[in-house]
Amino acid sequence: MKVVHMRRPLLWVLACYSLGCLFGWLLPSLGRHLLYPLILVTLYYLFAAHRRPWARWLAALLLVALGLLRTSAALEGPRQLAAFHSREETTLRGRVATSPIFAEDRVRFAFAVEELLQDGIRFRGRGLVQVTMEVATEGKIPAYGDELLLLAPLRSPRTAGNPGEFCYASHLLRRGIGGVAYVQEGDYAVLAEGGGNVLVRRAMATRDRFISLWREVMPPTQAEVLIAMATGQRGDLPSDIELDFTRTGLGHLLAVSGVHVGLVGAFVLLLGRLFRLPQTVGQVLTAIAIFFYVLAIGPRASAWRALLMAVGAIGGLLLHRRADGLNLWALAALVLLLINPLQWGEVGFQLSFAATWALICLTSPIRAFLPGVLAASAAAWLGTWPLMAYHFQQLALAGLLANPLAIPLAGVILGLGLLLGLVGQVWSPAAAPLSWCLVKLMDLFLWLARIFARLPLYFEPAQPPAVLVAGYYLLLLWLWQQERRLLPHNIGNAPIRRRQLAAVLLILTLFVWARVVDLYRRDLVVTFLDVGQGDAALLEFPGRVRVLIDGGGRPEHLAGDFDVGRDVLLPYFRRRGIKSLDLVICTHPHEDHFQGLIAVLEAMPVSLVVDNGEVGPTAAYERYHLLARRGDYLTGRAGVHLKPGISILHPPAVHLAGTTSDVNNNSIVCRVQFGQVSFLFTGDLDFEGQEYLLKGGSTLAADVLKYPHHGSRLAFNPSFLAAVSPQVCVISVGPNPFGQPAPAVLSFLAGAGVATYRTDLDGAVRVIADGRSLRVIPTRRNLLFRGERF
Numbered sequence: 001m002k003v004v005h006m007r008r009p010l011l012w013v014l015a016c017y018s019l020g021c022l023f024g025w026l027l028p029s030l031g032r033h034l035l036y037p038l039i040l041v042t043l044y045y046l047f048a049a050h051r052r053p054w055a056r057w058l059a060a061l062l063l064v065a066l067g068l069l070r071t072s073a074a075l076e077g078p079r080q081l082a083a084f085h086s087r088e089e090t091t092l093r094g095r096v097a098t099s100p101i102f103a104e105d106r107v108r109f110a111f112a113v114e115e116l117l118q119d120g121i122r123f124r125g126r127g128l129v130q131v132t133m134e135v136a137t138e139g140k141i142p143a144y145g146d147e148l149l150l151l152a153p154l155r156s157p158r159t160a161g162n163p164g165e166f167c168y169a170s171h172l173l174r175r176g177i178g179g180v181a182y183v184q185e186g187d188y189a190v191l192a193e194g195g196g197n198v199l200v201r202r203a204m205a206t207r208d209r210f211i212s213l214w215r216e217v218m219p220p221t222q223a224e225v226l227i228a229m230a231t232g233q234r235g236d237l238p239s240d241i242e243l244d245f246t247r248t249g250l251g252h253l254l255a256v257s258g259v260h261v262g263l264v265g266a267f268v269l270l271l272g273r274l275f276r277l278p279q280t281v282g283q284v285l286t287a288i289a290i291f292f293y294v295l296a297i298g299p300r301a302s303a304w305r306a307l308l309m310a311v312g313a314i315g316g317l318l319l320h321r322r323a324d325g326l327n328l329w330a331l332a333a334l335v336l337l338l339i340n341p342l343q344w345g346e347v348g349f350q351l352s353f354a355a356t357w358a359l360i361c362l363t364s365p366i367r368a369f370l371p372g373v374l375a376a377s378a379a380a381w382l383g384t385w386p387l388m389a390y391h392f393q394q395l396a397l398a399g400l401l402a403n404p405l406a407i408p409l410a411g412v413i414l415g416l417g418l419l420l421g422l423v424g425q426v427w428s429p430a431a432a433p434l435s436w437c438l439v440k441l442m443d444l445f446l447w448l449a450r451i452f453a454r455l456p457l458y459f460e461p462a463q464p465p466a467v468l469v470a471g472y473y474l475l476l477l478w479l480w481q482q483e484r485r486l487l488p489h490n491i492g493n494a495p496i497r498r499r500q501l502a503a504v505l506l507i508l509t510l511f512v513w514a515r516v517v518d519l520y521r522r523d524l525v526v527t528f529l530d531v532g533q534g535d536a537a538l539l540e541f542p543g544r545v546r547v548l549i550d551g552g553g554r555p556e557h558l559a560g561d562f563d564v565g566r567d568v569l570l571p572y573f574r575r576r577g578i579k580s581l582d583l584v585i586c587t588h589p590h591e592d593h594f595q596g597l598i599a600v601l602e603a604m605p606v607s608l609v610v611d612n613g614e615v616g617p618t619a620a621y622e623r624y625h626l627l628a629r630r631g632d633y634l635t636g637r638a639g640v641h642l643k644p645g646i647s648i649l650h651p652p653a654v655h656l657a658g659t660t661s662d663v664n665n666n667s668i669v670c671r672v673q674f675g676q677v678s679f680l681f682t683g684d685l686d687f688e689g690q691e692y693l694l695k696g697g698s699t700l701a702a703d704v705l706k707y708p709h710h711g712s713r714l715a716f717n718p719s720f721l722a723a724v725s726p727q728v729c730v731i732s733v734g735p736n737p738f739g740q741p742a743p744a745v746l747s748f749l750a751g752a753g754v755a756t757y758r759t760d761l762d763g764a765v766r767v768i769a770d771g772r773s774l775r776v777i778p779t780r781r782n783l784l785f786r787g788e789r790f
Contacts, residue, residue: 010334019067024071084118090116111148113126133182144196152187155179161779163572199295203293210421217420226417229260231297251396261293266415267414306352326360358380365480525539526767532552536552549585556619580605585636586628587668601628636668650692651668656692679767685709701723704726705721711742721749727774765777
C-alpha cells in the first residue's frame with residue numbers, strides 16, 4: 001500500500017473517489033446531507049489533522065464523501081425533470097446538445113432544456129432530454145447547437161423489466177438525461193441556428209464533409225465500413241459484416257475507441273516525420289489533431305480516455321519527464337469521473353479502462369510466455385472477456401489471433417481515409433488514386449474478418465453472476481501484484497506458493513460451478529417475463545427442462561421495428577444460457593401471445609409445440625403456424641398430460657362457440673404440479689370460459705395464478721377466483737388503453753389477501769418453488785431484496 005501511495009498516488013485517490021461514486025449511485029439521497037459535514041471535516045484535515053498518523057484514512061474518507069456528493073449533484077438535474085413526467089403536452093425550449101443520429105424518417109439527439117412549460121407551470125433550469133423526432137424529407141433537420149421549441153409529452157425512460165436486461169433508463173441517467181420525448185412532425189420549430197460550442201460545431205461539420213466524400217468516391221459497403229471505423233456511425237453498415245466482426249473479436253474496430261485515437265495520433269506523428277517537422281511541433285500538432293478528432297466523434301468515454309492519456313504522455317515528453325502509464329490511466333479515469341461521476345456504469349467506460357489497465361499491467365508478464373504482439377492481444381483479452389460475457393454474452397477467442405493482424409491494417413485504413421478526406425476537400429483529382437488504394441486495403445480487411453469468423457472460436461456463454469466478474473478482477477489485481485512469482489523461471493521454485501495457484505483454480509472453478517449448480521438445481525423456476533401488453537412465461541424444471549408458455553407480441557401496425565421475440569425473449573434466453581426449448585405452448589392466436597414465438601421458433605430448436613389448433617387471420621399467425629408444424633406438434637385439448645407435470649384443462653375437444661370472444665374463451669388453460677406447489681396458466685380466458693371450467697369439475701386450485709386476460713374486467717369472475725384460491729397472483733400487463741388491470745380485479749384480490757404482482761410495475765416476476773413453498777422475486781426491487789416467501 002505504501003508503494004502505491006508514494007509512486008502512484010492517483011491510484012489511491014481514484015479508488016477512494018470511485019467508491020464514493022458507487023455509494024452515491026446506490027444511496028442517492030445520502031449525498032444531500034453530506035455537504036456541510038464534508039466542509040467541516042475538510043477544514044479540520046487541512047488545519048489540524050494532516051500530520052496525524054491516521055490522516056491518510058481521514059483523507060480517504062473525504063475522497064469517498066466527495067465521490068458521493070458529486071454523484072448526488074449529477075443526479076439533481078434528471079431528478080428535477082422527473083417531476084414533469086406526464087402524458088400531458090409539454091413545451092420545451094432549449095438546444096440540441098449532441099450530434100443528431102438519423103434512422104429513416106426520424107432523428108435522435110440529446111436536448112438541453114432551458115425552459116419548460118406544463119399545465120401553466122414554468123420551469124427554468126438545466127436538464128437533458130432524449131428526443132426522438134419525426135422529420136420530413138423537405139423540412140429543416142436540426143443540427144448540433146440549434147435552438148428549438150418542442151411540443152411533446154415528457155415521459156420516463158423504460159426501466160429494465162427482465163433479469164439482466166439492459167436498462168435504458170439507467171443508461172440515460174448515467175448520461176445526465178432525465179426524460180424522453182417523442183416529437184411528431186410539425187410539432188417543433190427552429191428558433192435559431194448555429195449555437196453551441198464553436199469548436200464542436202466545426203469538428204462535426206468537418207466530419208460530415210468527410211462522410212459525404214467517402215460515400216461519393218467509394219463503393220457503398222467499403223464506405224460504410226470506413227464511416228463506422230472513423231466515426232462510430234453504424235446505421236447503414238451491412239448486418240453480415242457486423243456479424244463477422246463480432247464473431248472474430250474485431251467489433252471494437254467498428255466502434256470508435258481508444259485504439260482509433262491512438263491510430264490517429266500515430267498517423268499524425270508519421271506525417272510530421274515525413275515532413276521533417278521538429279519533434280516538439282509534431283507532438284503539439286498530434287495533441288491538437290486527436291483533440292479535434294475526439295470532438296468530431298462525440299462524447300465517448302474510450303476516446304476521451306485515450307485523449308487524456310495521450311495529452312499526458314505528450315506533456316511528459318515536452319517537459320522531458322517519463323510518464324507512468326498507470327498514473328496516466330488513473331488521471332484519465334479521475335478526470336472523466338469528476339466531469340460525470342455516473343459513467344463508471346457505462347459499458348464503454350468499463351471496457352476501455354479494463355483493456356487499457358490490462359495492456360499496461362499484464363503485457364509485460366505475459367511476454368514471458370508469448371511474443372510481444374500476441375502478448376498484448378492476450379492481455380487485452382484477459383482484461384475484457386468477463387465484461388463481454390456479462391454485458392453481451394459473447395466470447396470471441398479468434399480475437400487473440402485476429403487483432404495483431406487487423407489493428408495495424410486498420411491503422412493504415414484509418415490514416416488513408418482521413419488523408420482522403422483532407423485531400424479530397426482541397427484537390428478532388430487526388431481522391432481517385434487514394435480511394436482505389438483504400439478500397440483494396442478494405443477488401444483485405446473484410447476478407448480477414450470473414451476468414452477468422454469461420455473458425456469455431458466464437459461462443460455465447462450464459463451471463464455470469466456479477467459477483468464472479470468482480471471476483472475475477474480482484475484476482476487479476478492480486479496476481480498482478482505477484483507477477484514476479486509467476487514468471488517461467490520461478491515456476492518450480494518455492495516462491496510460487498500454493499495459495500496463489502489455488503486462487504486461480506478457485507475463480508475458474510466458481511465460473512464452472514455457476515453453470516453446474518444450474519444444471520443440477522432441484523427447484524422449479526417460473527419467470528413471468530415483462531413483454532409489455534402480452535403474456536410470456538418461462539418454466540425451468542430440474543434437469544434443464546425448459547417450457548415457454550406464450551411469447552408476447554404486438555399487432556403489426558403498432559410493432560414498428562420492435563419484435564418481442566427478437567428483442568426481449570431471445571436476449572433473455574442468451575443471458576440464461578438457454579439454447580433450446582423442450583416445449584412451447586401457445587394458448588390462442590392473438591398477437592400479444594403468439595407473435596414473439598415466431599423469432600423463437602426460427603432461432604432455436606424446440607422439441608414440441610402445442611396450441612389449441614385454431615387458425616389466426618393474420619400473415620404473422622400463418623408464419624407461426626408453418627413454423628409450429630415444422631417439427632413435432634400437438635393440438636392441446638382438455639385431458640392431455642405433458643411432461644413434466646403439465647395438465648391441460650381447457651379447451652374441450654369441441655371448442656366453445658357463441659361467446660363474447662370465442663378466441664379468448666378457447667385459450668389453453670394448463671395446470672402445473674410440482675411437488676405440493678401448483679400453478680395455473682389461463683391465457684385470455686374470459687368469464688364464459690371460466691364458467692365452463694367450473695361446471696366441468698376440473699381441479700383448479702393453485703398456489704400461483706396467472707390472471708387471465710391481463711386483469712381485464714371481462715375476465716373477472718369471483719367464483720373462479722374462489723375455486724383457484726391462489727396465494728400469489730401475477731398479472732402480465734403493459735401500458736394499454738383498455739383499463740387493464742381493472743380496478744375491480746385489483747380490489748377483489750387485495751380484499752382476498754392475495755399477493756398480487758404486475759409486470760408493468762414489478763417487471764418480470766420470478767417464482768421459485770422447491771416443491772413445498774414459494775419464493776417470489778420481482779425484478780424491479782433493490783439489489784438486497786431476496787423475495788417474499790409463501
